[in-house]
Amino acid sequence: MSIIKVNNLSFKYEGSTDKIFENVSFLIDTDWKLGLIGRNGKGKTTLLKILSGKYEYSGSLQKNVEMDYFPFIVKNKEKMAIEIVQDSVPFIEDWQIIKENNLLNSEPDMLYRKYSTLSGGEQVKIQIISLFLKENNFLLIDEPTNHLDSQTKEHLVKYLKNKKGFILVSHDRDFIDNVVDHIISIENTNIYIEKGNFSSWKENKDKKDNFEIAKNEMLKKDIKKLETASKNKATWANKTEESKIGQGHVDRGFIGHRAAKLMKTSKVLQERSKKAIEEKSNLLKDTEKLQELTIKPIKNQRSPLISIKDLQVKYDNKIITKKNII
DSSP states (O other), rough: EEEEEEEEEEEOTTTTOOSSEEEEEEEEEEEEEEEEEOOOTTSSHHHHHHHHSOOOEEEEOOOEOOOOOOOOOOTTTTTTTHHHHHHHHHTTHHHHHHHHHTTTTTTTGGGBBBGGGGGGHHHHHHHHHHHHSSSSSSEEOOTTTTOOOOOHHHHHHHHHHOOOOOEEEEEOHHHHTTTOEEEEEEEEEEEEEEOOOHHHHHHHHHHHHHHHHHHHHHHHHHHHHHHHHHHHHHHHHHHHHTTTTOOHHHHHHHHHHHHHHHHHHHHHHHHHHHHHHHHHHHOOOOOOOOOOOOOOOOOOOOSSSSHHHHHHEEEEEEEEEEEOOO
């Protein structure tokens, strides 16, 4: 067991002003089996490539394990499957490869066929075997179920449940649920880690979001009341000052003095209100909301491609007449 430490990680793509991650810090135990969660486009694959050293970033990454990325590129696909594994893990014994192949419930002869002739699911198995046979490594597994049928997926679930030390990305929530013991979630530009699977994370996330939404609504109401009160105080002072017009000399002086005091008090109260508004605004949480998808069909305004009038066709000495064809 060891710890992977990420401190103040920030990343954005070249030419973009939007940051994918900003000053993110977290710890990972290399014995954990983590499911990486986040909406599409939030940076799941980006995070894996940062951890594997494929992307440059600001911040620090401390680790004493190697990080391997799935899927990896197979340079010579004409080699036998067992040779692909041997190339990835030099000095590995054949019996170790055969053992892993059996754990995935694969046919023994699969190892002795050309990699190029294997199905997509079989190629996934060979790559998974290659990575898990390495020592002192932490795996970054990106969408392994894309080419798997339901039976092969079940075999992979059983295999991964008996392994440790990886981050898994998959759109198959049931697959993640049955494999992982921790969730690493990307929310806005931050990253959070909690113990459990997808279902427990989703339940906690819904409770947290509902609480924050309710809290936000209360804060927004408080802010609106403070803004209204602040405006009213300023309006009262202004109206008092304006009431001097048309009054006697003594009255105008008295009213002017009163208005000045009200104006001074109003400014003090406005400053207090402004500070209170800022404090409450800082408490507002930026909860993620999915926008509703609306599809509005557009009526086809194009003219007919072909328009034919009074068409006659002769077939077996018979004439067929069609008045209009569109």
